[in-house]
Amino acid sequence: MTTATRVLTVDDSPSMRALLNHALSTQGFDVSQAEDGMAALDWLALNEVDVVITDINMPRLDGFGLIERLREGSRHRDRPILVLTTESSEEKKARARAAGATGWIVKPFDPAKLVAAVRRVAH
Amino acid sequence: MFETRILADGALTPDRITVMQGQAVVSAEARAELSTVLGSCVALCLFDPEARLGGMNHFLLAEPPVNASGDTVDEFYGTYLMELLVNQMLGKGARKSRLKAHLYGGANVNRNMMRIGSANADFARSFVQREGIELVRSDLGGNNARRIDFRPASGQVRCRTVEDRFAPPVQPTTRPEKATGDVELF
Numbered sequence: 001m002t003t004a005t006r007v008l009t010v011d012d013s014p015s016m017r018a019l020l021n022h023a024l025s026t027q028g029f030d031v032s033q034a035e036d037g038m039a040a041l042d043w044l045a046l047n048e049v050d051v052v053i054t055d056i057n058m059p060r061l062d063g064f065g066l067i068e069r070l071r072e073g074s075r076h077r078d079r080p081i082l083v084l085t086t087e088s089s090e091e092k093k094a095r096a097r098a099a100g101a102t103g104w105i106v107k108p109f110d111p112a113k114l115v116a117a118v119r120r121v122a123h
Numbered sequence: 124m125f126e127t128r129i130l131a132d133g134a135l136t137p138d139r140i141t142v143m144q145g146q147a148v149v150s151a152e153a154r155a156e157l158s159t160v161l162g163s164c165v166a167l168c169l170f171d172p173e174a175r176l177g178g179m180n181h182f183l184l185a186e187p188p189v190n191a192s193g194d195t196v197d198e199f200y201g202t203y204l205m206e207l208l209v210n211q212m213l214g215k216g217a218r219k220s221r222l223k224a225h226l227y228g229g230a231n232v233n234r235n236m237m238r239i240g241s242a243n244a245d246f247a248r249s250f251v252q253r254e255g256i257e258l259v260r261s262d263l264g265g266n267n268a269r270r271i272d273f274r275p276a277s278g279q280v281r282c283r284t285v286e287d288r289f290a291p292p293v294q295p296t297t298r299p300e301k302a303t304g305d306v307e308l309f
Contacts, residue, residue: 012219013209014253015202057210059219082306086206093307103308108203110304117306 004030005122008047010040010054010066011084016107020053020084023111029118037061041069044076050122052076053114056085056092064099071100080121084109137274142166142181144293147208149178149215150275157273161228162290163240165247165263166271168225169208169256170278171217177275180208184243185295195242200298205250224251225280226261227271232287239295240264 007029009020017033024031032047034040036058044052052070056063063083070076080102087093093104102121105114137156142148144164148157157179159166170177182204184196213219229244244263251258262269262282268290272281 013202013206014255015250016206018253019199019202057213086203086210097309101309103306105304105306107206108199108298108304111199113304113306117308121308 004028005118006030006032006048006050007118008032008034008040008043008049008052009084010034010037010052010058010063012036012055012058016055020114023109023114024118027115029115037063037066037069040066044070049079051118052079052081053084053118054081056083056087056096064095067096067099067101082117082121084114142179144181144183144291145204145296147178147180147204147211149176149208149211151176151215153276155275157275158271160268160270160285160290162230162232162268162287162293163228163243164290164293165226165228165240165243167205167208167247167251168227168271168273168280169212169217170223170225170275171212171221172223172278173221174216174218175276176212176215176217177273177278178208178212179271179273179275180204182243183239183293183295184246185297186239186242196239196246197298198246200296201243201246202250205247205254209254219254219256222256223259223278224256225259225273226251226263227269227282229263230265230267230269232266232268232290 038060054063082103083096083101084105086107138154139156142159159181164183166181168179184201187197226247229240267284268287270283270285
């Protein structure tokens with residue numbers, strides 16, 4: 001029996017969440033969604049996940065803060081975290097990498113490439 | 124792109140900024156006026172009354188590839204273009220919960236582009252609704268081109284019907300080659 005890869009997407013835009021949900025769930029992923037970094041932390045405190053996909057610009061707790069908080073503890077130290085963002089600056093990409101991100105994807109995303117990346121990093 | 128003139132009585136005319144297809148412009152300048160002429164294209168104007176900040180984009184989305192899901196426009200690219208405007212607003216101090224939206228354009232000025240103009244208007248309306256942004260005014264569809272003048276610091280909008288010949292010729296915007304959602308694993 002195979003178990004679906006569990007993905008948490010973190011994005012403050014309902015439109016983007018809808019696109020992500022459609023792109024991933026139609027490919028067999030078990031998708032959960034959070035609207036910002038704080039909501040993601042609350043959800044992750046009670047649930048297990050295989051891959052996190054996060055936006056950068058979000059209210060309350062942004063993507064950088066989310067990655068830093070997840071890497072602080074032992075539970076999510078090795079969890080694959082993909083950043084999916086409209087940001088294209090090298091400085092922000094370097095910051096995400098230093099915070100512990102696993103990969104960087106620039107919007108607008110291509111559903112096939114996103115799915116391939118999630119499959120590649122999922123343990 | 125900026126235009127400032129001093130009238131005989133010393134008053135300043137607006138600093139007019141023309142928003143071209145594919146652009147998104149945000150400003151809090153008191154004299155700034157964002158202007159555009161729309162045929163089938165659609166413009167979203169956003170205004171935060173507390174931050175006294177506004178922005179406008181101007182787009183006409185292409186139809187998605189034939190193998191894409193049943194959407195009538197390239198919703199992936201459209202959502203990205205909208206997000207660019209929203210993020211510019213938030214980056215300059217706006218709050219999403221305070222945003223007020225205006226939508227204009229999507230006219231059926233060209234019989235061959237009727238479907239894509241209407242589809243773009245539908246996409247823009249759905250986006251604003253899904254994002255929970257209050258739509259305070261919309262003037263979409265019809266057969267006439269429109270000229271929009273938007274003062275971003277006050278939120279004042281003037282929408283006038285103009286002759287179709289003033290609407291710039293447009294091609295539906297397809298994703299630029301570089302916008303392919305490339306993945307870089309660290």
